[in-house]
Amino acid sequence: MRKVALILFILLIALPAWLGIGYALLNGLGLVGFKSDGFTTDHFAALFSTGRFAESFGYTLLLASGATLTAAALAFMVLRVLFTQRRSVLPSWFFLPLAMPPIVAAFFGFHFLSDTGLLSRTLASIGVINSASDFPTLVSDPLGIAVFLTHTLLSFAFFTVLFLLSASRRDVTVQLDAARTLGASAGERFFKLFLPLVLRRNITLIIVWFVFVLGTYEVPLLLGSQSLRPMSVEIIDKLRGYSLARIPEGYALSALWALFIAGFALVIVQPLNRNYGR
Amino acid sequence: MDVKLTRGLLFIVYTLPLAVLLMLSFAGQWAYPSVLPEWELRNWASVVRPDGLGALIFTSVILAVAVAVVGTVLGFFTGWLLLRSRRRKLILWLALVPFCTAPVISAANLQFYFAWSGLTASFGGVLLAQLCIATPYSFILFSTFWTADRKVTDDAGGTLGASVSERLWRIHRPAARPTILLSLVQLFLFSWFEYGLIQLLGVGQVRTLTTSVLQFTLEGNRSMAAVACCLLVLPPVFFLLFTRKIRIADGLNR
Numbered sequence: 001m002r003k004v005a006l007i008l009f010i011l012l013i014a015l016p017a018w019l020g021i022g023y024a025l026l027n028g029l030g031l032v033g034f035k036s037d038g039f040t041t042d043h044f045a046a047l048f049s050t051g052r053f054a055e056s057f058g059y060t061l062l063l064a065s066g067a068t069l070t071a072a073a074l075a076f077m078v079l080r081v082l083f084t085q086r087r088s089v090l091p092s093w094f095f096l097p098l099a100m101p102p103i104v105a106a107f108f109g110f111h112f113l114s115d116t117g118l119l120s121r122t123l124a125s126i127g128v129i130n131s132a133s134d135f136p137t138l139v140s141d142p143l144g145i146a147v148f149l150t151h152t153l154l155s156f157a158f159f160t161v162l163f164l165l166s167a168s169r170r171d172v173t174v175q176l177d178a179a180r181t182l183g184a185s186a187g188e189r190f191f192k193l194f195l196p197l198v199l200r201r202n203i204t205l206i207i208v209w210f211v212f213v214l215g216t217y218e219v220p221l222l223l224g225s226q227s228l229r230p231m232s233v234e235i236i237d238k239l240r241g242y243s244l245a246r247i248p249e250g251y252a253l254s255a256l257w258a259l260f261i262a263g264f265a266l267v268i269v270q271p272l273n274r275n276y277g278r
Numbered sequence: 279m280d281v282k283l284t285r286g287l288l289f290i291v292y293t294l295p296l297a298v299l300l301m302l303s304f305a306g307q308w309a310y311p312s313v314l315p316e317w318e319l320r321n322w323a324s325v326v327r328p329d330g331l332g333a334l335i336f337t338s339v340i341l342a343v344a345v346a347v348v349g350t351v352l353g354f355f356t357g358w359l360l361l362r363s364r365r366r367k368l369i370l371w372l373a374l375v376p377f378c379t380a381p382v383i384s385a386a387n388l389q390f391y392f393a394w395s396g397l398t399a400s401f402g403g404v405l406l407a408q409l410c411i412a413t414p415y416s417f418i419l420f421s422t423f424w425t426a427d428r429k430v431t432d433d434a435g436g437t438l439g440a441s442v443s444e445r446l447w448r449i450h451r452p453a454a455r456p457t458i459l460l461s462l463v464q465l466f467l468f469s470w471f472e473y474g475l476i477q478l479l480g481v482g483q484v485r486t487l488t489t490s491v492l493q494f495t496l497e498g499n500r501s502m503a504a505v506a507c508c509l510l511v512l513p514p515v516f517f518l519l520f521t522r523k524i525r526i527a528d529g530l531n532r
Contacts, residue, residue: 001442002359009356009369013417016410017376020387027390081284092518096292099514101471103491104507108295111302111500116310118298124311132310157292208378215380217474222495232380232474239386240478254386258379265374269367272374272421 021258028252034244043248044256052234053253059144060230064213067148071155072206076195079163083176083194084186090164097157106222109150113223114139139223146223147230151213162205166198204271211264231257296511302504321501325509331490331502335509337401338470338486344405345412345469350461352409353416354454358446360424361432370421373414381411382474392479399483407479408469415468416461423457467514 027033030040047053100108112118120135129135139146166172175197179189217232224233235257238250306318324330363369376384385407389398397403428450435445451458473488480489487510494503 005356005359008352009359009417012352012410012413013356013376014372016388017379017384019391020384023390024387032390078284078288081281085281093289093292095518096296096515099511099518100295101473101488101510103471103473103488104299104510105295107491107495107503107507108298110495111504112295112298118313121311121313125313153291153295160288211378215378215383217380217382218492222492232382235386236382236474236478239389250386254383258383258387261379261383262375265371265378268374268378269371272370272418273367 017258017262021255021262024251024255024258027248028255030248033248033251036248043252046249047253047256053256056229056231056234056253059228060214060216063144063148063151063216063230064210067151067155067213068206068210071152072159074152074156075159075163078160079167079194079198080190082164083167083190090161094161094164097154098161100154101218102154102216103218103222105150105154106219109146109219109223110139113146113149140225142225142227144220144224144228147216147220150219150223151216155209155213158209159206162202163198166201167194172197204268207268211261211268214261214264296515299504299507299511302500303508305501305504308500318501321505324502325505331487331506331509334485334487334490334506337484338488341401341405341408341486342466342469345408346462346466349409349412349416349465350458352413353420353461354451354458355446356413357417357420357424358450360421361429370418373417373421376411376414377418380474381408381472382478384411385475385478389478398479399481401484404476404480404484407475408472411475412465412468416465419461419464420454420457423454428453470510470513 023032027036028043030036030038030043110117114120115132115135115137117139120129120132123129123135124131138149172194175193176189179193184193214230215232216230217236220230220233224230229237231253235250235254238246238253241250301315303321304317304319305315306320308315325332325335360366360369388407388410392398392403392407397406431449431453432445435449440449471488473492476484476486477489477492480486482489485493487506490506491503491510494500494506
């Protein structure tokens with residue numbers, strides 16, 4: 001029985017990801033694939049010499065950390081008001097944005113934030129702007145503002161629910177009550193007790209969420225700019241573009257990115273393993 | 279800020295996307311700068327047409343249910359390895375790598391193997407590829423179940439003469455019920471919401487609701503894309519409304 005479990009673990013969990021990374025590495029090194037002419041480091045070198053790697057890598061990190069941190073800060077601002085509310089149930093509308101997949105969020109973002117979107121129409125109807133061209137470009141703009149806003153909304157909804165759930169846990173409420181009895185003000189209770197407690201408890205999930213945003217694909221595909229693209233979009237574009245010569249470059253990039261994520265996963269192992277107890 | 283005001287603002291921000299999607303799905307002509315479109319019911323009729331969205335719902339549901347059930351069973355079973363493993367951290371890390379990598383990147387890296395074995399552009403291929411991510415996900419969810427306490431129970435069962443399969447089925451499975459439910463829901467949603475992998479390995483042959491959203495958008499068919507979006511969002515929303523309110527105290531203070 002143990003052997004069966006081990007074989008299934010290797011075949012379905014451990015092996016596929018590394019087979020994929022292995023193929024991407026070999027293709028990137030010119031050893032396999034349609035255009036392979038033997039070992040070369042040119043494709044990897046090309047990534048660094050053009051600066052595309054640094055640009056895309058930097059942008060992805062900035063987008064993910066920006067959206068995660070902004071959303072967490074906003075969620076804590078909401079919690080600052082709501083943390084004293086003792087409710088064992090959250091109304092179901094709190095969970096509505098969590099029912100939205102990224103592709104739907106991107107679609108909503110497009111029709112809300114574009115030049116002729118709902119926001120622009122609303123501003124035009126109340127006379128703030130005169131025509132669609134007066135509305136600032138948020139979709140497909142060089143900075144990816146719509147991408148950032150959409151991810152911030154999704155992350156904010158997730159964090160608010162996550163933090164509110166921890167807020168009504170018994171061990172938290174008991175400590176908050178004790179602090180109140182000892183004369184701590186609402187501000188002190190929030191900043192010195194609640195905030196550190198909730199942050200420490202949820203830090204792993206915040207990091208996992210950050211990793212998800214790092215892998216964002218659908219949202220920048222619909223809302224992002226052509227020039228500044230996060231890793232997933234950049235890689236798929238190279239792999240599926242019209243130029244066959246760029247495919248090994250795409251695989252080289254994919255291998256590097258997957259290895260980076262594998263390294264990042266090490267950060268999550270430690271807190272995950274803590275659950276084991278004893 | 280006032281509690282009521284905060285809740286009111288949150289309510290607007292949270293319900294606005296769904297309201298906009300519903301509005302767009304019933305939209306006909308929508309000239310700038312009118313805020314509301316002309317209403318039309320035609321788009322929703324396509325759900326029941328034989329060549330319409332109905333078939334895509336069917337594919338999406340079958341795929342998501344298969345991923346949820348098979349992934350959860352495998353996650354529960356392989357997670358059992360954690361119980362007596364001395365290399366717990368290594369095993370967890372091996373499962374975290376596919377979980378953390380974006381599905382579309384995993385699909386790109388695995389594309390060669392799927393093409394080689396003739397699995398691209400097939401439902402089975404997409405299912406297998408999604409399972410390569412969903413099983414590790416389920417495995418990680420179950421890692422919080424297979425703990426030191428479970429080992430004590432497992433040992434006790436063994437001492438009393440229960441075989442491995444009896445222990446798994448009769449002792450651990452009932453105790454794992456909440457985690458099994460969690461895994462079923464999470465894996466269903468993962469598959470139901472997934473786009474990049476299906477697009478890359480399905481090569482346009484495997485069409486689901488998510489791929490149709492982008493396809494309709496690229497065709498400039500805003501209303502049909504909105505209908506597809508509503509169909510994607512409504513099942514989880516109905517689930518939320520059906521359960522009325524999420525009892526958080528029960529879920530977490532066990």
